Amino acid sequence: MFKNHLKIAFRNLARNKAFSSINISGLSIGLATCMIITLFIQNELSYDRFNEKANQIVRVIFRGNVQGQKMNESHVMPPTAQALKADYPEVLEATRLRDYGRPRVKYGEKIYRDDAFAFVDPNFFNVFTLPFIKGDPKTALSQPNSIVITKRLSEKYFGNEDPIGKLLTFVDGNNTCRITGLIANVPEHSHFQMDMFVSMTGLPEANSNSWMESDFYTYLVLPKGYDYKKLEAKMPQVVEKYMGPQMLENMGISLGKFREKGDNIGLYLQPLTDIHLYSNFAYDLSPPGDIRYIYIFGVIAIFMLFIACINFMNLSTASASRRSREVGIRKVLGSLKQDLIQQFLVESLLLTAAALALAIAFVYLGLPIFNSLSNKHLSLNILDNPWILPILLLIGLVTGLLAGSYPAFFLSSFNPVSVLKARFTSSKKTNGLRSGLVVFQFFVSIILIISTTVVYKQLYFIQHKKLGYDKDQVIVLPDTWMLGGQKEELFRQQLLQDPRVASVSVSGFLPAGQSNNNNYFVNPDDNPSQMHKTLKYDVDYEYIPTLGMEMLAGRNFSRQFPTDSSSVIINETAATALGWGDKAIGHTITHTVRPGDYKTYTVLGIVKDFHFKSLHELITPLVMMMGNNTGTLIVKTKTKDLSGLLTSMDNRWSALTSEAPFSYSFLDERFKNTYKAEQTTGTILAIFAGLTIFVACLGLFGLATFTAEQRNKEIGIRKILGATVTGIFTMLSKDFLKLVSLAFVIASPIAWFIMKEWLQDFAYPISLSWWIFLGAALAVSLITIVTISFQALKAALVNPVRSLRAE
Numbered sequence: 001m002f003k004n005h006l007k008i009a010f011r012n013l014a015r016n017k018a019f020s021s022i023n024i025s026g027l028s029i030g031l032a033t034c035m036i037i038t039l040f041i042q043n044e045l046s047y048d049r050f051n052e053k054a055n056q057i058v059r060v061i062f063r064g065n066v067q068g069q070k071m072n073e074s075h076v077m078p079p080t081a082q083a084l085k086a087d088y089p090e091v092l093e094a095t096r097l098r099d100y101g102r103p104r105v106k107y108g109e110k111i112y113r114d115d116a117f118a119f120v121d122p123n124f125f126n127v128f129t130l131p132f133i134k135g136d137p138k139t140a141l142s143q144p145n146s147i148v149i150t151k152r153l154s155e156k157y158f159g160n161e162d163p164i165g166k167l168l169t170f171v172d173g174n175n176t177c178r179i180t181g182l183i184a185n186v187p188e189h190s191h192f193q194m195d196m197f198v199s200m201t202g203l204p205e206a207n208s209n210s211w212m213e214s215d216f217y218t219y220l221v222l223p224k225g226y227d228y229k230k231l232e233a234k235m236p237q238v239v240e241k242y243m244g245p246q247m248l249e250n251m252g253i254s255l256g257k258f259r260e261k262g263d264n265i266g267l268y269l270q271p272l273t274d275i276h277l278y279s280n281f282a283y284d285l286s287p288p289g290d291i292r293y294i295y296i297f298g299v300i301a302i303f304m305l306f307i308a309c310i311n312f313m314n315l316s317t318a319s320a321s322r323r324s325r326e327v328g329i330r331k332v333l334g335s336l337k338q339d340l341i342q343q344f345l346v347e348s349l350l351l352t353a354a355a356l357a358l359a360i361a362f363v364y365l366g367l368p369i370f371n372s373l374s375n376k377h378l379s380l381n382i383l384d385n386p387w388i389l390p391i392l393l394l395i396g397l398v399t400g401l402l403a404g405s406y407p408a409f410f411l412s413s414f415n416p417v418s419v420l421k422a423r424f425t426s427s428k429k430t431n432g433l434r435s436g437l438v439v440f441q442f443f444v445s446i447i448l449i450i451s452t453t454v455v456y457k458q459l460y461f462i463q464h465k466k467l468g469y470d471k472d473q474v475i476v477l478p479d480t481w482m483l484g485g486q487k488e489e490l491f492r493q494q495l496l497q498d499p500r501v502a503s504v505s506v507s508g509f510l511p512a513g514q515s516n517n518n519n520y521f522v523n524p525d526d527n528p529s530q531m532h533k534t535l536k537y538d539v540d541y542e543y544i545p546t547l548g549m550e551m552l553a554g555r556n557f558s559r560q561f562p563t564d565s566s567s568v569i570i571n572e573t574a575a576t577a578l579g580w581g582d583k584a585i586g587h588t589i590t591h592t593v594r595p596g597d598y599k600t601y602t603v604l605g606i607v608k609d610f611h612f613k614s615l616h617e618l619i620t621p622l623v624m625m626m627g628n629n630t631g632t633l634i635v636k637t638k639t640k641d642l643s644g645l646l647t648s649m650d651n652r653w654s655a656l657t658s659e660a661p662f663s664y665s666f667l668d669e670r671f672k673n674t675y676k677a678e679q680t681t682g683t684i685l686a687i688f689a690g691l692t693i694f695v696a697c698l699g700l701f702g703l704a705t706f707t708a709e710q711r712n713k714e715i716g717i718r719k720i721l722g723a724t725v726t727g728i729f730t731m732l733s734k735d736f737l738k739l740v741s742l743a744f745v746i747a748s749p750i751a752w753f754i755m756k757e758w759l760q761d762f763a764y765p766i767s768l769s770w771w772i773f774l775g776a777a778l779a780v781s782l783i784t785i786v787t788i789s790f791q792a793l794k795a796a797l798v799n800p801v802r803s804l805r806a807e
Contacts, residue, residue, distance in 0.1 A: 030308020538627025
């Protein structure tokens with residue numbers, strides 16, 4: 001019997017090629033999209049969960065508010081780990097990591113500089129699960145200058161040789177480390193990505209007792225099942241006990257008076273598994289994800305699958321309605337109800353199986369594109385993701401049964417006599433349900449169109465907003481400190497002699513991309529009760545003109561005035577925060593270097609506010625002063641021959657050093673990369689929106705075909721009575737346009753609310769213009785008309801005699 005059901009099913013699918021193709025295509029695209037998004041979400045949620053103690057580990061973070069300026073940092077003070085371990089028995093382990101960037105490493109005659117390096121405490125591998133291939137995790141870092149490296153680094157430096165005992169020389173620090181351990185590569189879904197872990201034992205900064213400086217990422221291991229909020233509630237006591245006395249000594253203000261002014265600082269705890277998706281800190285170890293995008297893409301996946309299933313069920317029931325006479329004849333010839341039910345369910349499950357197979361093929365084809373966009377390495381590997389197969393089979397089974405349930409249980413139950421007399425028509429209830437599902441499809445499509453438009457409009461606004469500096473035609477040359485002081489200056493002078501170069505500044509502080517950074521506390525006019533948090537930029541004489549910044553008052557630093565070394569230039573926001581406004585010239589700021597050691601600077605000028613942070617943040621107070629700058633050259637060019645200029649730079653660099661390769665970046669590209677996450681999200685959102693609309697249109701096309709066929713006789717009679725092609729086209733189109741209009745009315749306020757929330761993450765958001773919503777409505781209406789026009793015109797142009805004869 002089952003074999004017979006399969007034969008009939010294949011014949012029906014072959015006879016209804018259009019409906020079968022639409023059904024299989026729509027469902028396969030929906031399933032493929034859902035699978036890709038599910039893999040992405042699973043990857044994002046898996047960060048740091050490879051650690052055996054993942055649910056016990058928390059990171060200590062620092063937050064504060066000083067004169068309205070927020071401090072939000074992921075690293076804390078050197079003694080924090082030791083103090084918490086000593087004072088609180090619930091802290092089972094405390095360990096630290098200090099990021100040291102990518103230093104030059106020498107082995108033999110080769111020098112490498114692409115590998116991430118960190119100092120860690122000896123117990124680091126007791127906290128984090130990084131399996132050892134060689135060496136003992138308990139003792140590998142017990143001695144100073146001992147180092148543990150990853151398998152990837154070992155293969156790069158030593159090939160197949162055993163790395164244990166080999167020596168690596170750090171050129172810049174002029175120290176040598178002995179390899180004492182070899183570990184597996186740090187998993188990609190770790191919030192830190194290091195290749196070398198050097199013992200912190202013997203590092204002077206690690207033994208500092210200062211609570212006024214921070215550069216140590218600190219992690220605690222708590223008991224299983226322990227609520228970290230209980231320990232976090234005790235953090236104010238830690239601040240008062242350790243930080244309070246040093247604040248009074250260093251800043252001349254007690255913690256109590258500091259808080260009385262409305263300011264505050266404190267330590268907090270963050271679960272390890274929250275770091276990737278719930279971080280918005282300065283100086284984090286890696287670019288974080290965003291839990292909101294997980295919610296957005298999760299909803300898209302559900303909606304996409306729901307729309308595809310709706311289409312599948314809609315078209316399945318619509319095509320099954322045309323088989324009412326077949327059912328009647330088979331019942332007259334003796335077919336049992338259960339046989340008919342089995343027949344329809346087999347056909348539905350066969351379609352679903354075909355869609356599932358096609359969806360898997362789409363995933364394999366689409367994942368490389370998605371990985372390229374999202375910078376992921378996702379794969380549809382059943383062995384690595386054993387949950388995929390049962391979920392896919394469950395989705396296919398449920399979809400097939402739901403889609404086949406209507407023809408199976410409804411069509412198999414009606415009276416064959418009524419059917420053979422052609423009295424069977426779709427009920428109002430069925431049509432209403434079908435219309436409601438169409439409304440839902442376009443409700444989702446409209447929200448996605450509006451959301452995509454807003455995302456792209458915000459990104460366009462960011463990229464074209466006046467920033468207060470000139471980012472075009474500016475080349476950034478990092479790591480020029482590797483040349484040495486004299487050679488770096490010689491290189492700068494050589495560049496200035498090139499007619500294609502307008503100016504050159506030496507400073508590691510950049511308004512876009514990775515930059516030197518710091519917190520700098522000052523008092524206006526030597527007033528200790530008015531401490532303000534600012535940022536300090538060490539710049540040179542050419543910094544402001546090279547970046548095209550505008551002076552609002554006073555002047556730039558000048559070589560003609562030796563006293564400028566004890567002067568500062570502040571931005572507009574700092575002048576306002578310090579209470580001077582445009583009268584800041586001549587006032588002084590005082591900075592406490594250490595207890596009893598103060599430095600006072602005179603305000604020389606006010607620079608117009610420029611955006612030196614992401615546009616997610618408001619401009620904050622900034623102090624510029626002459627510093628001992630080295631390390632990065634900022635080159636303003638005046639030529640279109642950038643490739644020729646870069647070649648010339650490379651040649652000059654190579655003539656000065658052979659130990660480090662020439663590297664560069666463009667300031668405008670660095671600016672764009674700041675918003676890479678938003679750009680990626682916008683692109684992915686646009687792709688998913690397009691796929692959602694395409695699947696919705698497939699269903700709409702199928703329903704338009706079904707509607708035209710159902711009203712075949714009516715159209716023929718109308719044409720005989722004088723109806724025009726335009727009139728019939730309008731008649732068939734207006735019902736669908738009514739559904740689109742209803743979907744727009746429902747979707748618009750919801751889309752407005754969602755995007756209003758998303759824009760709140762930007763300090764400088766666009767306004768939600770009415771034309772965005774109107775454009776979405778017109779776009780969907782146009783898509784609807786184009787989709788149904790083929791079937792509507794086909795029905796309107798058919799010879800009415802053929803329509804009536806067919807009946």
